[in-house]
Amino acid sequence: MTDIPIRRALLSVSDKTGIVDLARGLAGHGVELVSTGGTAKALRDAGLDVRDISELTGFPEMMDGRVKTLHPNVHGGLLAVRDDAAHVASMEEHGIGAIDLVVVNLYPFEATVAKGAERDEVIENIDIGGPSMVRSAAKNHAFVAIVTDPADYALVSGGSTTLADRRKLAAKAYATTAAYDGAIATWFGTIDQGEAFPETLPITLKRGPELRYGENPHQSAAFYTAGGATARGIGQARQVQGKALSYNNLNDADAALDLVSEFRDAAPTCVIVKHANPCGVATGASLAEAYEAAFACDTVSAFGGIIALNRPLDGATARAIAGIFTEVVVAPDADEEAQAIFAAKKNLRLLLTGELPDPARTGLLAKAITGGWLVQTRDNASNPELKVVTKRAPTEQELIDCRFAWTIAKHVKSNAIVYAKDGSTAGIGAGQMNRLESARIAAWKAKDAADKAGWPTPRTIGSAVASDAFFPFADGLLAAVEAGATAVIQPGGSIRDDEVIAAADAAGLAMVFTGVRHFRH
Template identity: 85%
Template structure:
């Protein structure tokens, strides 16, 4: 079989008409017979190009408001026929079917119609039937037919001939397009139209965004970043990278963790989050971003080295100067002024990501992770508590400052790997205990880190003295709470719900603590 084939007959039917006149002009100049439909045919005729209507080929008029025009044996026979198969050739001769060597199609704008909030009838009307059918027929028979679904690929066929390598690549791209298109339709029916949360089939398509990453979590692993096709979401994957090396797998993961946490403070005071290995090692609010950064950094100056920093306000020069005092992998911000950008430019390896508006922490959606043999899918942890949700269970009520610190610590604990314990004071973390197999050890580690930070800073005492402590899940025994008492905490916020709640409350009362139950757990694995 010859790998390079001439284009003698082309069928052009596009909703996106950018570049179609230029392509058709070049094809016509190379002697290609042009066939077209509806609006595309009119566009080509208006440009003075010779074009035949699809109805001239099929012998049937376009009908039913254009719903039926290309679904015909003279179209699909011309696409699917194996050219060097004698039986196929005989069928073409017998039924007057002419071969079609090139199909240029892009589909009805279904995703765009949904995105603009169209009504149900308009959405359904924008489900393309004939287009995907032609795309699949041409792609299946790529040994003889070229299928172009993207104007960016017009240069591959503009010469009037195609190579087998190009036809294979175009076919693969075409099947990916129909898969994405069908997934979008199935998703709309399942979620928007039927109101399902977990349909029997979960349709989603991921598109690689950029080249493969240098490696995965470890150098012997391969990795790439994919974004959900057609998504309107904004996140790390859509951020503008102003400078620095390409993001690594771990950079993406850690920067996402930092962005998710700092977004909890998007409508509050200036806030800064420092993340290391997907866990926050310092979080603080302040009167300015610089104050917030310094307070967050003070929580754990060791772990902050080589960390990921996220802020909830546009970066200014003063904050940029403070950040560049140590080595930092990635800085994430909604925006940055020219002075901050210029200052960061001197740190060529530092990645600066500007996200625009921060994500809504209460947004709906699904999260997924792979396990052996399948996927676990759940709704996002968008759970939030207000003052009316809190229940004080101790004899002592929290002071206004303790209450504020409890809520701050609770917000941070939601983003710490379980088991999670967070001490906070005056709007800043004092110590973070993450990922331990029991809650007692998390409490002890967080207290030890706070003492270590105090020793390094030359403070008289760790900031756990007079702090509030948050636990992402209930204290199953009083020992974890007593460790917090030993560290100097005076207020506790936790979900409650243990069979030993009474013992824990009694221990809190004996120690003179104020303790709040939220009724909500925030495990994070």
């Protein structure tokens, strides 16, 4: 038999959304309702006849509700194979009645952790009976339906269930308990025990939309969310308009949001990203001014790019952005004028994030490689203590430009070179196999930008230059000198530091060491 009538249902939920309507519908089909604690009370308050679980087990709920469903009369009713004569005989011998439907959602463990509860409260929100019933019902899905999500109530509200639906519900049920146990294991390991890298690292993800394709049309892709109730990022952003996001859109938008979040509390700031690398970043007196300065850094790469802003999008900035083709705009919010302007750009995606992520947030980053995963902590090092290593110390403005360039370099693919001046990037060199070429490419981009804008000189003249790792030879630094840089910020630590410092002194540069490297691959 594939279609099975529901004669008895066990309802025990923390989230009571829709449970009364479901129970009322089941009762209308003659289903006997069995329930526990608060769920039973909610159903009785709605005028429904409900049997307490204690009537089924012959034992009262005890130990503050810790023990109520862990009983053979419950699990026998769930696990019995209905067409196995021995199982049927055992049920008859011990007075065990079959349970055809279980509706369970689990104690709110993640929400309890997210609100900063004390350890004892967190422990009390580890559900035991609920996952046990879920697993028993799911194992016996040939005869029993298990519902763990209110969104699936419609599948069982008709008084019977199909085998196809029971299989679907069982798969979802095991995914639910796996994610639940994973959250608990992660809390015990990383928070309770303080282990940065637990011996076993559970990774549970919830699928969002399937994407049209991956990085290329021949690759399949989907978007999965993670992070629990406190997550803030592209995965939690609200899409206001535009066509569906692609794999590359999401990847680039994440890179843009990650960088602009560094300026969460700064002056109006605009980040423009192309293929996961920033091609222009600037701060200004207004968002529109910041956008124009960021755009001017590389007008070619900005076409079809991703823009992230650290302030709510306004009409003036929206008009400026609408002047060229842009794939995605990410902002904390957008006013009515800005949304009306973008409405005319039907393909432009507008994502509103609310509060920007904390750039100093902790957590782990994982990357799949053949046969395993590489896992590391986030690179959230910022504002390092600077050590002046040249005869000339940087001026106050040079220090400001150094720190700005250093912040950008952290988000540029290695080898990374960033020139910056007066709160704006002048040229960015990314992803090259050697630092010298990155320095030359960044300088060339700055000259090209000046030619296009009609400026008399490129913005690298009088700029600060940041290198994500040390200069292994003086040649990369000399390329920066040739581009017109007057100050340098880099980690230091090369065996040829003395040679590089001597070259900086000979050129009259001011150079500071951070002692921190920002490789990004």
